[in-house]
Amino acid sequence: MVKFSFFPFDVDLDIEDKPYVLLFGRTREGNKICVKHEFYPYIWVVLNGEEGEVRNTLENIDEVDINNIEKHTKILAGKEIDVLKVTLQTPNQMPTLRNILEKKGIILLEGDILYTRRYLIDNDISMFREYIVEGEETTPFPHCRCVIVDSIKKGDEIYSDFSNILAFDIESYPDMKSQDTPILMISFASENYKKVITWRDVEPREDYIEIVDGELGLLERFKEIIHERNPDIITGYFTDGYDFPQLQKRAQKYKIKLDIGVDNSRLSFGRGRRDEVNIKGTLHLDVFNLTKNMLRQSLKTDSLKLDDVAKELLGEKKHEVNIMELGSAWDDRDRKKLHKYCEYNLQDSLLTLNLCLKLLPSVIEMVDIVGLSPFDVSRLSLSQMVEWFLIKNAPKHNNLVPNKPTHDEVKERYDKILAGAFVFEPHPGLYHHIVLFDFKSIYPTIIASHNLSGASLRCKCCRDKHEVPLEGDLWFCQKKKAFLPEMIEDLIERRTRVKEIMKEKKTPLLDARQQGLKLLANSFYGYLAFNPSRWYSFEAANSTTAFGRYYIRLVINKMTEEGFKVIYSDTDSIFTTVEDEKEMGRVKKIVDEINSNLPGIMELEFEGHYPSGIFISTKEGKGGAKKRYAMIDDEDHIVIKGFESVRRNTSKIAREVQKKVISIILKENNPDKAFDYVKKIITDIHKNKLEVDDFIIKTRITKELGSYESIGPHVEIARRMEKSGIKVEAGSLIEYVICLGKGKVRDRAKIPHDADVSEIDSEYYINNQILPSLGKIFEVLGYNVDDLVNEQKQSKLEGFF
DNA sequence: TGCCCGCGGGG
DNA sequence: GTGTACGCGGGCA
Numbered sequence: 001m002v003k004f005s006f007f008p009f010d011v012d013l014d015i016e017d018k019p020y021v022l023l024f025g026r027t028r029e030g031n032k033i034c035v036k037h038e039f040y041p042y043i044w045v046v047l048n049g050e051e052g053e054v055r056n057t058l059e060n061i062d063e064v065d066i067n068n069i070e071k072h073t074k075i076l077a078g079k080e081i082d083v084l085k086v087t088l089q090t091p092n093q094m095p096t097l098r099n100i101l102e103k104k105g106i107i108l109l110e111g112d113i114l115y116t117r118r119y120l121i122d123n124d125i126s127m128f129r130e131y132i133v134e135g136e137e138t139t140p141f142p143h144c145r146c147v148i149v150d151s152i153k154k155g156d157e158i159y160s161d162f163s164n165i166l167a168f169d170i171e172s173y174p175d176m177k178s179q180d181t182p183i184l185m186i187s188f189a190s191e192n193y194k195k196v197i198t199w200r201d202v203e204p205r206e207d208y209i210e211i212v213d214g215e216l217g218l219l220e221r222f223k224e225i226i227h228e229r230n231p232d233i234i235t236g237y238f239t240d241g242y243d244f245p246q247l248q249k250r251a252q253k254y255k256i257k258l259d260i261g262v263d264n265s266r267l268s269f270g271r272g273r274r275d276e277v278n279i280k281g282t283l284h285l286d287v288f289n290l291t292k293n294m295l296r297q298s299l300k301t302d303s304l305k306l307d308d309v310a311k312e313l314l315g316e317k318k319h320e321v322n323i324m325e326l327g328s329a330w331d332d333r334d335r336k337k338l339h340k341y342c343e344y345n346l347q348d349s350l351l352t353l354n355l356c357l358k359l360l361p362s363v364i365e366m367v368d369i370v371g372l373s374p375f376d377v378s379r380l381s382l383s384q385m386v387e388w389f390l391i392k393n394a395p396k397h398n399n400l401v402p403n404k405p406t407h408d409e410v411k412e413r414y415d416k417i418l419a420g421a422f423v424f425e426p427h428p429g430l431y432h433h434i435v436l437f438d439f440k441s442i443y444p445t446i447i448a449s450h451n452l453s454g455a456s457l458r459c460k461c462c463r464d465k466h467e468v469p470l471e472g473d474l475w476f477c478q479k480k481k482a483f484l485p486e487m488i489e490d491l492i493e494r495r496t497r498v499k500e501i502m503k504e505k506k507t508p509l510l511d512a513r514q515q516g517l518k519l520l521a522n523s524f525y526g527y528l529a530f531n532p533s534r535w536y537s538f539e540a541a542n543s544t545t546a547f548g549r550y551y552i553r554l555v556i557n558k559m560t561e562e563g564f565k566v567i568y569s570d571t572d573s574i575f576t577t578v579e580d581e582k583e584m585g586r587v588k589k590i591v592d593e594i595n596s597n598l599p600g601i602m603e604l605e606f607e608g609h610y611p612s613g614i615f616i617s618t619k620e621g622k623g624g625a626k627k628r629y630a631m632i633d634d635e636d637h638i639v640i641k642g643f644e645s646v647r648r649n650t651s652k653i654a655r656e657v658q659k660k661v662i663s664i665i666l667k668e669n670n671p672d673k674a675f676d677y678v679k680k681i682i683t684d685i686h687k688n689k690l691e692v693d694d695f696i697i698k699t700r701i702t703k704e705l706g707s708y709e710s711i712g713p714h715v716e717i718a719r720r721m722e723k724s725g726i727k728v729e730a731g732s733l734i735e736y737v738i739c740l741g742k743g744k745v746r747d748r749a750k751i752p753h754d755a756d757v758s759e760i761d762s763e764y765y766i767n768n769q770i771l772p773s774l775g776k777i778f779e780v781l782g783y784n785v786d787d788l789v790n791e792q793k794q795s796k797l798e799g800f801f
Numbered sequence: 802t803g804c805c806c807g808c809g810g811g812g
Numbered sequence: 813g814t815g816t817a818c819g820c821g822g823g824c825a
Contacts, residue, residue, distance in 0.1 A: 013813070041814070094814040112814060172812050181812080242811035270816070288810050304810060323812060381817075647808055649822085700807065710805045710824050745823070768822085 002147060005132045006033055007159040008125065009232050010283040011116045011373045019090050021119040023131075024144075024262070024281045026164065026232055032144040032262065034281065035133055037152065039119045040067055041091045043098070044074070044400060046107040047082040057104065058086060064097045065089035076109070076400045078455030078482055083109065083400070091115040109400050113391065117372060121392050123152070126368040130155030143230055143262040144281060158364065158509065163191040165360075166231035167353035168222075170243045171345050174324050176698070179731030182215045183250050184330055185342060186222055189349035190229065196342045197221050203335035209342055216254045219247070226260045231282060235356040237306045237348065238288040240379075244277040245269070276379055283374055287352050290359045290378050293385075294366065294519065300639050310351045313358055318351065319344040361512035369491075369516055382519070386527040387534060389520055390487060399483050402534040413531040416538050419470075421571035422549035424556060428615045428780040430671060431567055431577050434631060435587055436607040439552060439572035441492070441518065443525035445602050446547040447540070448489040453528075454537035456482035470546045474539060484524075484535055491521040548572070555594055555604060562590050568615050568629070573607070575615075584609065609634060612666055616776045628776075632666040653694040654769035657681055661774055671781045675788075678774060682766055682788055688757040695737045695760050696752050703730050713738070713749035721751070738764045 008025035014036065023035040047054060051071065058069060068087040073080055088094060098111045113121075125131070132155050135147040167189045173181035185198035197210045199218050205211070212221045226234070236243050244267060251258045258267045262281025270276035277284055291299070291309050301308040307318045321344045329337035366377050370385050371392035380388065394401050405413070446452070450467060459477035468474050481489070495517040502510050527533050529541035548571065556566050559576055564587065568575040578587060594604055613631030630640045640662065657678060664674040684690055699714035705728060708715045714734040721728050728734070736749040739759040748761060766788075775785045 015813090043814085088814095091814060098814070110814095114814060116813090118814085170812085174812050176812095179812090184812095236811095238810040241809090246811080268813095276816090286810095292810080306810080326812080379817095384817095647821095649808075702807070708806085712806070712823065714807090 001134060001150070002137055003132070003134045004028070004033075004147075005130055005155055005157075006035065007130055007157075008035065008127050009159065009373075010281070010375055011120065011127070012280060013091065013116055015090055015092065019115070020148075021116055023125070024283075025131075026159075026161070030161070032230055032232070032281065034141060034144050034146045034262070035131075035135070035149055035152070036138065036146060037119070037123075037149040039115070039123075040087050040089065041094055041115050041118060042085050042087040043094070043111045044072075044109040045084040045086055045101065046109065047071075047084060048107070051082075051084075054084060054106070057106070058084070061097070061100055063100060064093040066097075074400045075398050075483075077402060078459075081400075109403060112404065113401065117376070117388075120373065121371050121395070124154075124371075125152075126154075126371065127373050128159040128364045128367055130157040130159075141263040141281065143227060143264070162357055162360065164232040165235060165353065165356060166190045166193075166226075166229055166233070167235045167349045167356060168239075168243070169236055169345060169348040169352065170246060171323075171326060171341060172246060173330060174327050176733040176735065178729065179246075180249055180253075180729070183218060183246065184215075184326065185345050186218060187342075187345040187349040188225060188229075189346065189353045190231070193229070194346055194350070195225070196346050197225075198338070198342060200330060200333060200338055201335055202339040202342055204339060206339075208346065209339075215250065216256070219251055219254065219256060219258075222247070223258065223260055226282075230262075233283045233285055233356070234279060235285045235287055235352055237352045237355075238286060239284070240270075240275045240277050240286040240289060244284075245275065278375065285356060285363070285374065285378050287355045287359065290363065291355075293378065293381060294362055294516075295359070300637065302640060306348065306351060310355060314351065314354050316351060316354070319347045361508045362516060365509065365513040365516045366520075369513075369520060382523040383527045383530045383533065385520060386523050389491075390484065390535060393487055393490075394483070397483055397486070404534055405532060405536065410531045413536065413538070418529055418538070418542050419545055419549075421545055422552050422569065423571075424566060424569035429567075430612065430614050430665065430781055431575075432612045433578045433580060434567070434610040434613050435576050435578055435584070436610065437555075437574045437576075437591060438605050438607045439555070439574075440603045440605045441522055442548055442551060442572045442602065443544050444488045444492060444521040446544050446551075447524055447528070448485050448492060450543070450547060451476045451478065451481055451485045452537075452540040452543050453482040453484035454535060454540060455484065456480070457537065457539050468543045468546055469550045470543060474543065476540070476543070484528075484540075488521055488524050491517050495521070551598075551602070558594055559590070564590075574604075575613075581609070610639075612669060614662075614665055614777060614780065616780055630662050630666060636667070638662060638666055649697050649699050651695050651697050651765065651769050653681070653685075653690060653765065654773065656694075657770055658773045661777065665777070665781075671778075671783070675778060675781075675783050678770070678778075679788060681770070682762075685760070685762045685765060688760070690757065692737060692752050692755055692757055692760070695765060696735050697737065698733050698735050701728055701730060701732045701734055711746060713746040716746040717749050717751060 004027050006025040006027045008023040010024040012022040014020045014022055018038050020036040021039045025033055027033050055069060058066060066086060067089050070085045072083050072085055074083055098108060101108055132153045133149055135150045138146045138148050140146050169187050170183050171185045172183050175181045185196055187196045194208045195210060196208060197212050197218055199212050199214050201211060202209055212218050248258060248267060259265060261279055265280045268278045291304055299312055301312050310316050321340055326341050363374050363378060367374050370377055370388045372388050391401050456477040458475060462475055462478045465478055466475050495514050498510055498514040525544050528537055552569060555574060556569055559566050564576045566574060566576050578584060588606060591604055591606060610631040610633050613629055616628040630638060632638050661674045661678060664677060665671050701714060701718050705718055705722060713736055717734050717736045718728040735752050737752050737755050738745060738761045739748050739750045739755055740761045741748045778785050
């Protein structure tokens with residue numbers, strides 16, 4: 001018998017004579033360990049008819065080994081029901097059991113909750129917390145000990161030694177035409193460790209640089225380093241989608257295995273379209289996922305490129321090198337240039353490591369709140385986090401988890417149109433001295449205080465108590481809190497308690513906790529209205545926005561009464577202008593007054609002051625208006641929201657013009673100049689003053705050329721390339737320009753190399769690439785967009801004469 | 802109009 | 813491994 005304390009960071013399963021859940025973690029002494037815990041999966045069977053009959057049916061199923069059948073009374077959708085808990089001998093018989101029972105028309109519940117997730121919830125295991133284990137040592141894995149659990153108890157500590165995190169980043173031979181080019185270098189960064197391995201000589205050859213023998217040597221050394229360091233956490237940026245898949249491809253080429261699991265198992269890739277890479281016994285966190293899922297709405301930047309995210313969160317940048325030129329430096333064996341790329345490569349790992357360290361407290365807290373492994377939590381969307389938070393808490397409230405809606409049910413839900421938030425936009429335009437307020441957590445507080453949920457809808461006890469500011473026969477129970485609103489209330493209360501503690505002592509972990517609690521609470525409305533939700537309720541979601549519109553109107557009216565000009569308002573935010581900065585004090589006072597009159601925990605928060613900003617009309621779309629504005633803050637940063645994010649399949653010229661226009665308007669405060677700039681660009685385009693390069697559009701081929709049902713310009717070009725003997729694989733990035741001529745866009749697409757500037761279809765680029773993002777901006781500023789177009793006709797003539 | 806398809810993040 | 817992304821916009825059919 002051994003006794004020790006450890007911090008689990010990942011979970012897996014292993015079916016031997018018995019089914020085991022594996023908890024991978026680090027002991028207090030600093031060794032990696034695998035803790036094996038026996039666990040049996042189960043499912044709930046709804047008792048519609050005679051109990052004995054159902055038991056009889058179950059007992060006569062030969063295909064699976066049922067361990068136990070137990071009767072329970074539970075709550076589903078606010079009502080008590082009788083169910084049988086059916087426990088199986090092994091998780092891999094579950095699909096069989098489900099199939100058999102579904103065919104017999106028996107209703108099952110919680111049959112799709114994964115085995116390891118079920119274990120974590122039922123045993124109340126929070127990864128990254130301390131557990132004290134007593135058990136028996138058993139056959140170890142090649143790279144860590146194994147202990148079979150006798151007893152497991154929660155300790156007081158939290159995982160806090162971050163020296164075992166290893167970040168890495170690869171650089172491949174850059175080539176647009178192929179996704180399958182050699183990996184040239186790999187960098188690693190950990191506390192007190194940095195390394196770059198590559199297979200060409202560099203100068204100066206610093207200590208951290210190691211030259212290996214060819215790409216195969218690089219891959220072998222990569223594996224070696226992983227096993228040597230045996231990290232708790234491997235991290236990188238977009239490693240799910242790029243680095244690991246790329247490593248895998250290259251390894252296949254050399255017919256070697258990427259066997260970096262603690263049991264020397266290979267990487268496992270998520271099936272289907274979803275990219276996720278799992279390493280047995282090591283937690284793989286992709287910082288890109290973390291940013292996308294947990295941080296996106298709190299970031300100023302719309303772009304999630306490593307460079308942009310690092311700038312905002314760390315105040316650090318990537319090294320400025322042109323990555324496309326790595327290819328020629330490599331071919332030329334330019335040792336000094338290659339050294340620059342080594343430094344660049346290392347910097348990416350360092351940035352990623354620092355981002356990971358910065359975000360880890362949020363992961364640690366989210367894992368505790370939601371009850372899943374960090375691997376899952378980091379890859380889950382917010383609505384899934386809400387769902388798992390509810391699933392984790394359902395048993396504590398004797399609630400059963402509702403089944404996912406069927407495909408048809410989801411489809412039906414799409415037909416119901418939710419009334420959106422209140423949007424106030426009297427005058428789009430350019431404004432100065434903008435003050436922004438946010439209604440903090442307006443939806444969660446509404447859902448909690450008005451008890452909005454499917455289970456509390458139209459109860460028998462509160463008929464005729466119509467609180468909802470909506471037409472129709474709609475009410476929610478006012479006597480008994482339903483499960484979902486109770487959970488939101490719980491989150492809000494927990495956050496208040498954390499903030500109380502933080503007044504005494506502020507730590508990164510506590511701050512991450514209150515942020516996580518807020519994030520989750522704020523995602524409940526989206527969850528209620530999300531069609532595939534288990535706890536979906538059209539009525540509850542619709543009532544939430546109804547109350548929201550009611551409260552935000554209250555504030556707008558108050559501001560207007562006080563003589564301020566509300567220029568824009570959407571959902572939970574209010575933009576007003578002030579004469580000058582001296583008026584700020586008065587604004588804040590009024591906000592305080594509003595706050596003192598708001599019910600309960602509702603709160604209006606001061607978000608910031610912006611010297612100038614431009615607001616665009618948003619009336620087009622049917623599903624409700626969206627935020628579209630660009631503002632400049634006191635530190636001269638441009639904040640852009642809701643403009644089409646600039647994508648790869650936009651030409652360089654369209655990208656440049658949009659950026660430049662926003663900058664001239666906000667930084668130089670000179671719309672005239674911006675307008676003239678665009679006019680000049682349009683003239684230049686007509687006069688063929690630009691280069692073909694400026695017009696290139698890039699689109700990726702993602703499958704076999706023959707399997708396209710719809711032939712877009714990129715497919716057309718790719719087919720032409722094939723005909724002329726150039727092989728085009730899935731993954732190729734096709735470059736093309738749209739030229740003058742007859743027919744569809746695709747008929748007029750040309751390979752940039754074969755096109756002359758004079759052939760470029762100016763109209764296409766102006767109307768489809770440049771104007772869509774700019775037209776609205778100028779419209780709003782009172783410029784006549786037709787002038788841009790008229791000007792072009794003139795200059796076209798000038799071009800002729 | 803509906804549907805197919807690529808984008809994002811990486812090099 | 814009890815499963816398998818997501819919401820949007822452009823262009824074709």
